[in-house]
Amino acid sequence: MTHRAARSAVLRTPRRAAARASRPGGRRPVTRSAAALAAATATVLLAAGCSGGGDAGQDPDRPDNLATQKLTWEPCEAPTLQEGGGTAPSPLPGGTKWECTFMQAPLDYADPDGETIELALIRAKASDPAKRIGSLIFNFGGPGGSGITALPSFAGDYETLRTRYDLVSFDPRGVGRSAGVECEDDRALDAFFALDSTPDDAREEQAYENGLKKFAEACEENSGDELRYVGTQNAARDLDLMRQVLGDPELYYFGISYGTELGGVYAHLFPKTVGRAVFDAVVDPNGTAEQGALGQAKGFQLALDNFAADCVRRGDACKLPGSTPAEIERFVTDLLARLDKKPINGIGDRKLTQTQATNGIAQALYSKEYWPYLEQGLDEADGGDGGLLLALSDSMNGRDQNGSYSNLQAANAAINCVDDKARFSVAETKAKLPRFREASPVFGSFLGWGLISCNQWPVPGTWEHPDVSAPGSAPILVIGNTGDPATPYAGAKAMAAALGKGVGVELTYEGEGHGAYNSGSACVKRAVDAYLLNGTVPKSGTVCR
Numbered sequence: 090m091t092h093r094a095a096r097s098a099v100l101r102t103p104r105r106a107a108a109r110a111s112r113p114g115g116r117r118p119v120t121r122s123a124a125a126l127a128a129a130t131a132t133v134l135l136a137a138g139c140s141g142g143g144d145a146g147q148d149p150d151r152p153d154n155l156a157t158q159k160l161t162w163e164p165c166e167a168p169t170l171q172e173g174g175g176t177a178p179s180p181l182p183g184g185t186k187w188e189c190t191f192m193q194a195p196l197d198y199a200d201p202d203g204e205t206i207e208l209a210l211i212r213a214k215a216s217d218p219a220k221r222i223g224s225l226i227f228n229f230g231g232p233g234g235s236g237i238t239a240l241p242s243f244a245g246d247y248e249t250l251r252t253r254y255d256l257v258s259f260d261p262r263g264v265g266r267s268a269g270v271e272c273e274d275d276r277a278l279d280a281f282f283a284l285d286s287t288p289d290d291a292r293e294e295q296a297y298e299n300g301l302k303k304f305a306e307a308c309e310e311n312s313g314d315e316l317r318y319v320g321t322q323n324a325a326r327d328l329d330l331m332r333q334v335l336g337d338p339e340l341y342y343f344g345i346s347y348g349t350e351l352g353g354v355y356a357h358l359f360p361k362t363v364g365r366a367v368f369d370a371v372v373d374p375n376g377t378a379e380q381g382a383l384g385q386a387k388g389f390q391l392a393l394d395n396f397a398a399d400c401v402r403r404g405d406a407c408k409l410p411g412s413t414p415a416e417i418e419r420f421v422t423d424l425l426a427r428l429d430k431k432p433i434n435g436i437g438d439r440k441l442t443q444t445q446a447t448n449g450i451a452q453a454l455y456s457k458e459y460w461p462y463l464e465q466g467l468d469e470a471d472g473g474d475g476g477l478l479l480a481l482s483d484s485m486n487g488r489d490q491n492g493s494y495s496n497l498q499a500a501n502a503a504i505n506c507v508d509d510k511a512r513f514s515v516a517e518t519k520a521k522l523p524r525f526r527e528a529s530p531v532f533g534s535f536l537g538w539g540l541i542s543c544n545q546w547p548v549p550g551t552w553e554h555p556d557v558s559a560p561g562s563a564p565i566l567v568i569g570n571t572g573d574p575a576t577p578y579a580g581a582k583a584m585a586a587a588l589g590k591g592v593g594v595e596l597t598y599e600g601e602g603h604g605a606y607n608s609g610s611a612c613v614k615r616a617v618d619a620y621l622l623n624g625t626v627p628k629s630g631t632v633c634r
Contacts, residue, residue, distance in 0.1 A: 155193055155201075156333040162188035165211060168238045173487065173495040178211075178241035180575035182248065185213050185242055192334055194262070196318055199324050206315075208327060209266040211237045212257045213244060223337040223364070225254035225621065226328065228261070230346030230370070232321070232502035232614055246607050247343075249614075253622050254341060261351075262327060263312075263319030264500045270319065271311040272499040275492055279439070282486050284442045285429070287534040294515060297538070298545075305545035308499060317548045319500070320507040321555065323511040325355040329362065338365030339563075341621070345604055346370045346576055352565070353557030353584060356592070365621050369568045370604040373580035374557040374587045378511045379521065382536045383528055384577045389536075390529035392454040392574035393418060395601060396463060408468040409471040421450070422530050424471055433475045436483075441475025447535045449481030454574045456602040506543035510550035513540040557584065562592045564626045566617065570608070572601035585629070594629045605633070 165187040167177045178187040192206040215221040227247075229239040236258030247256055260267040273281060281300050288294040308316065328351070332340045341364045344352035349368035356363050376384060397414035400407040411417035425443050432440035441449075453463035459481075466477035483489075488499030513521075518540045525537030543550065559565070565588055569581025578597075585593030598605035598613050605613045612633030619625040 112124065126609075154242075155195070155205075155330060158193055158334055160190045160192060160210070160334060162190045162212070164235075165189040168235065169266060170489075170493045171269045171496045172235040172238045172260065173497070174489055174493065175238065181213055181244060181251070183216060185216065186214050187326070188214075189237070191266075192259075192331060194327050194330055196268075196315065198323060199552040206262060206268040207266075208262060208331075209237050209260040210247050210331070212255050213240075213251060215251055215253060216248075217252045220253050220255045221255070222622075223255070223339070223341050224257045224332075224335045225250060225341045225343055226331065227256065227258040227343045228345065228348030228351050229258070230348050231264070231497065231501055232261070232347045232351075232496045232504035233264055233499070234347075235260050235495070235497075237265055243607065249618050250343075250621055255335075256336065257331075259327075259331065261319075261324045261500075261504075263315065263503050268315055268319075270308060270315065270499045270503040271496065272308040272502070275494055277303070277307070278486075278488070278494050278498075279492070282448075282482070282488075283440070283442050285442065286525055287429075287447075288539050289429070296347075296424055298515065298541070299543065302545040304311045304502070305547060308503060309547040312499075312503070313547065316503055317507060319503050321354050321504065322358070322550055322551065322583070324351055324504075325358055328355050329359050332362065337364070338368065342366040343621075344368050345606075347372060349567075349576075349584065350374060350557075351554060353559075353588065354555050355554075356559035356562050356565060356588060357557050360559040363559065363562040363565065364567045365382060365563070365624065366623065367568070367606075367617055368565060368584060369606050369617075370576045371567055371574055371581040371584045372576050373583045374555050375583050376580070377553050379508045379513075379540060382539060383525060384538045384579070385575060386525050386533050388574040388577040389451055389454055389532045391573065391577075392601070393421070393450070393529075393531055395572060396454065396460055399460065400464065408464055418531065420471075420588055421467065424467065425531070428470075428475075430621060431437070433470065433473050435475040435479035439479065441470065441479045441482075444535070445469065445482040446475065446478045447532065448485050449478035451532065451535075451574075452481040452485040458602075469587055495496050502542065502546075506546040506550060507548055508551050508555070509543060510553055511540075512544050512546075514544070522585065557587045559592050562588065564594050566570060566596060566620050566627070567593050568596045568601055568605045568613065568617070570598045570602065570605045572599075573603050575603045594626055595631075596627055597630075597632045599632065599634045 165178055170176050180186050189211050190209055194208050196204040196206050197200045227240055229236060237260050240258035240370045262268055263270045281304055284297055284300045287291050288297050320334045339362050342352055350372040352366055352368055353374050394414060397417040400409055400417055401414055409417050410420050420575045425446055428446050429443040432442045435441040453459040470478050487495035522537045525533035567581050569578045571578045581595055585595040596616055598610055600608050602608060606617055610633050
């Protein structure tokens with residue numbers, strides 16, 4: 090799921106899909122790209138990495154002008170546990186090897202001569218240097234997703250774009266090796282994610298609040314000096330510094346899920362340096378935290394409706410009980426109600442709780458390719474085996490098979506809570522729950538209670554919603570997927586309008602899952618490739634089926 094309740098995090102599962110992730114803190118979904126989320130559930134770990142650290146500090150060798158710093162590119166090492174673990178990235182077709190480096194950036198852009206942090210970058214050079222345009226920078230979503238691990242995992246989907254661009258991604262500030270936010274240890278996170286995040290009585294409410302408080306206190310203790318600086322506005326400024334250091338007069342950018350919000354903020358701050366930019370799986374820039382969460386409740390419910398309808402169409406081939414979509418969804422709600430009363434065996438000595446099952450269901454709805462896993466997981470859980478749904482939930486939360494967590498959820502909480510100004514009391518949240526439950530019997534309470542995620546956060550938020558107006562910017566291609574659960578389709582239209590007349594160019598994909606470019610649609614791929622490679626802007630309102 091995504092954004093404070095409306096950004097998503099990166100899920101990882103079977104290789105092909107491209108997802109975005111979900112939020113932590115209070116179980117607000119993260120918004121990672123489908124591509125980002127597609128690497129972990131089935132044991133596949135995202136691969137890539139660089140050597141070195143990312144701590145804040147005063148570097149005696151820091152150039153007077155950070156925009157003129159020279160980067161030293163070296164072969165990438167395996168990603169750290171903070172980035173999700175795994176092995177070093179394999180060479181691309183033709184033998185091109187991945188290179189990694191660190192770029193210095195101000196910790197606080199209001200004090201450009203003060204402390205710096207190191208941001209981890211990764212690249213694969215263009216395959217046709219004679220026709221090279223520049224560097225195409227990717228952000229795969231979250232917030233909190235590591236670009237160092239995501240880009241190599243999905244680079245095959247962007248091989249056509251690599252003919253004219255160096256493919257570049259990065260760990261945004263607060264993520265992975267880029268001064269990564271640290272909160273609780275692995276054992277504490279296991280307990281945190283097992284908490285009942287849809288409390289039914291005063292005792293459960295107190296336990297949930299205490300869990301959020303403990304999480305926030307751990308983040309402050311371990312990363313307190315950096316928490317106020319990890320927001321989207323500073324990440325957008327990092328993008329512009331990156332553009333300059335890479336030697337590009339304009340920013341060439343591909344943002345997915347939360348990456349579209351980051352791109353929109355960049356366009357607002359630096360409209361004159363926007364080159365060719367694509368936003369896929371688009372966050373609604375006008376939505377408040379509450380509106381985003383409610384939109385996600387509707388979006389995930391729509392995806393579940395479509396999953397159930399598909400199950401009915403397959404008849405006896407579908408393992409789930411019910412002859413109508415409503416009956417299948419009633420089976421799901423009944424299963425979750427049973428888990429609320431009594432968790433079942435999961436993996437090892439860990440149990441599958443109602444919260445983890447809901448999280449696992451959401452993970453599987455990021456892509457139609459995951460629907461078989463969802464069907465199997467629900468069927469097995471009905472029989473008392475919660476292993477598959479728990480594995481899906483672990484994937485959403487950034488937990489590997491060995492019990493180690495990446496900093497996905499820590500970074501997600503830190504970025505969301507310093508961005509979003511809203512803080513909801515328990516009483517305010519409970520008053521809003523009926524609307525959420527009406528929007529989704531399955532996900533409504535889960536996302537509604539997520540509104541309190543930032544209540545205990547040690548630093549204040551920045552905005553009700555970001556300003557993405559970008560008068561004078563070059564055209565930005567904005568792609569919406571009608572079946573997107575994490576970033577509902579309406580967000581694309583809202584983003585195109587908010588960017589401004591002549592800037593936002595809307596393209597619609599009538600499909601399922603989170604995102605469009607990696608969906609397998611030849612129509613979407615042709616339109617995006619023509620724009621990024623040749624500058625051909627499609628007609629706004631184009632529809633791909």
